[in-house]
Amino acid sequence: MQAELAQVYLTADxxxxxxxxxLALWCxxxxxAFGGRNLPGCWGAGDFSVELRGADSASLEALPGVARVDWLSHAPIGAGKRAPGLSGGVLRTLLLRVRADVPASQVESLERELLAMPDYMAGIRNWQLGRVTSGSSWTHVWQQEFAEVGxxxxxxxxxxxxxxxxxxxFDPAFPEWTVEAICHAYCPLPTSILAAD
Structure with a gap:
């Protein structure tokens, strides 16, 4: 199943x-669809995170104040649920760009280790890892839901x-260096969206 998301960047004014x-009316x-304002501390992210769920991303660009929309679709390759009824939490979206010159086996090892993170971290309540299928410069989407930003x-x-x-x-100092760029975004989440898939 395909999923779509976007980072929405607003104009300065x-x-x-x-x-x-x-955006609320659009959702x-x-x-x-879901849209949330990204919280302070995001890196390389837009002003808002939006889960499109089949909606036309071009219609987002028509909303007032939008400078650009970084849209992508992805196909989930792994997911899990601990708290399908999660409410009042936080959605974290990490967009990754894998280096073009790394072998597929190395990318698969990265994917396995990302999907193993919930085995070590009980605070990850629901999660999903996907490979980007659209013409985006990003290659992967790693999302988690938390009960609180802490x-x-x-x-x-x-x-x-x-x-x-x-x-x-993620570190060029290591021989396993695979990811050359990231977008780290997180926003308030009224109810789980990953558990609904």
Missing amino acids: ADVPAFEQA QSHSG DLHGEYLLHPYHWGWVDRW
Whole structure:
């Protein structure tokens, strides 16, 4: 099953409340769509994260104050649920760009180790890893849902499995270096969207 998402970038002079209101109406008119304002601390991300769920991304660009929309579709290759009824949580989306010169076996090892993270981190409540299928420059989408932002900033980002094992795929100082660019975005999540898939 294909899934679509976008990072929405606003103009410098955008009326953010007006955009939020327009986005809320847009989501109401597109079944399963979700949009949330990215929280402080995101890196390489837009102002809003949007789950399109089959909606036309061009219609997002027509909303007031939008400078550009970074849209992509992806095919999930692994997922899990611990808290399908999660509410009032946080959705984290990590977009990855894998280096073009790494062998497929190395990419598959990266994917396996990302999908193993929930085995070590109970704070990851629901998760999904996908390979990008659209013409985007990104190659992978790694999403997690947390009960609160502290689980992302604490357990996830500081966990020994993250820094002692997974980080080598992201660090040019290691021979396993595979990921050359990331977009790290997270936003409030009223109810789980990953568990609904």
